[in-house]
Amino acid sequence: MSDTQFQLVMDVASPPVHNPDEMRSVLEAVLFAASEPISLEQFQQLFDDASTWQIRQQLMQLRDEYHETNRSFQLIEIANGFQICTHAEYHPWIQKFHTRQIRVKLSASALEALAIVAYKQPVTRSEVEEIRGVNSDSVLNSLIEKRMVRIAGRKPGPGRSLLLATTDEFLEQFGLKDLSALPSLEEIEEILNREDPE
Amino acid sequence: MSDTQFQLVMDVASPPVHNPDEMRSVLEAVLFAASEPISLEQFQQLFDDASTWQIRQQLMQLRDEYHETNRSFQLIEIANGFQICTHAEYHPWIQKFHTRQIRVKLSASALEALAIVAYKQPVTRSEVEEIRGVNSDSVLNSLIEKRMVRIAGRKPGPGRSLLLATTDEFLEQFGLKDLSALPSLEEIEEILNREDPE
């Protein structure tokens, strides 16, 4: 959510803040939920009568608390505001985690080709190409590489083209018990031709 | 985050982890940099030889640390994973600050159908229709489209109707740890009596 907007809605009632500890907790919660730096002036609008000096004091205490309790994140001043960020030393881990998260990325054309293989299997490359109307070699190769599609033998007769079929990983990816669990064409119509009930 | 997602294994180097404290710091940094719940299995892929039990132990310690140091946020178990979230009491202040991520809005009839799927899963369309006493196709399709409900195979026997079940997104939307966290029918009565004293 990069497009978080700072929308100050002043008529929303919030409970009064009575002491520095409460103020610090509120500041922490707001910082935590924000995706962009927040300025002292923006913080100030949260409280009825707090000076920017008082607010800064509490922010500095938060910063010290994170430091003392060895948190993996820190409070930094950036772009005329404050923000909570992870320490740079954890970057390789976060990077690794996100990279690991890269799911099989199926482009719209890959999905199309995969749907054809799933429903028409075993099927040759040229049959897929014929249905899609465009050369599908690279997209089929990429599906084989991603282990969604496998080579399932050769077509008898002249040419002996390779036959393609789906894999167990395909079933797993789409949560299907077996191929017979693929919805029929009528069921597809039923599922996709909805009238919006709202 | 869904366990059915097929993941590419990438060779991204990350420094080795030597002790529980280091592991806990890495877990915290990764949790902090994520906007979705993370499962134990996902965490496990970060470390060469850590058991899910060891990871859970460190997560529990993190949770306790946040509690003991009166942080405004907490570590919660949700949608078969873990996530850091603010405490509900800071909602009024955070609300002033940002327009939140748009949650899935469900109509009363969608909620009704969803409740039936949640409690009776796996369930067929016609079973839902029977309980509601009204055709539920369009409302179920809209739930599938909103990723609250998924197709979970076929019923054995004649007809082989499609079976419906709830998704991880459903758990996330309703703040549930897993399906076993759904309130029992007795608890529902208790909750309704509490919320609606007559």
Add this chain to the structure above:
Amino acid sequence: MRPATSTTTPQSVKPIYAIKLDVFEGPLDLLLHLIQQNEMAITDISIAEVTEQYLEYLNLMELLDLDVASEFLVMAATLLHLKSQIILPTKDADDSYTFRDREELVQQLLEYKQFKDAATTLEYYATDHEKVYGRSIDPTADVEDTREVQIKATLFDLLSAFKYITEQEFLADDYYEEIQEEPVTVEEKMEFLEQRLESGEQIRFDELFSEFASKLDRIVTFLATLELIRLERVVAVQSGHFDSIYLIKRDP
């Protein structure tokens, strides 16, 4: 909802009905509402009373020109039948096999109420959970930008793709019947698209297929787009499910 313009609205219909009408999810919901309004127990309904009020509702729905779903009419028939059974004790057992008996209706109402309550409870859960905030970060920030279509593909996506293909085939069939259009080649269209993208412009995928374009033009545009993507000269980007797809020129 449209206001009742008819002057023939029966006196027995209270105005509150009109406000409540559009919120009934089905015949069971309406029946449950009547039972609660009359402070009856589900297991001890006065069929005569409930039937009368139920019919009043249907009457009102018709007066307001509301679409009365067939399920509401089926329920009316069931209620009338149950009522007649009370007045005239059953003489012919065969006659009632198409209708539910009272016990069955009670069971259905009890079960329905259970799930209606569960739905209300789920709503409380959602409302509670709405008050907690996770980190609202851009998950792609600070991670290598792969600039590929990142679809978390599900069965639903696969189905949509398949339906799309079948529709395309259909479209192509139509086209062959009327070939008198002026020919635009795929190559020409590719060149045209690349020129547009050269300036750094992003093109929304569906905007390519303006309703004024001929069928042939739309097919050629579609093929040209696919070809440009295949040749990796253009990339299609979608930030999430059901978001618009944009075409962007790939960096050389």
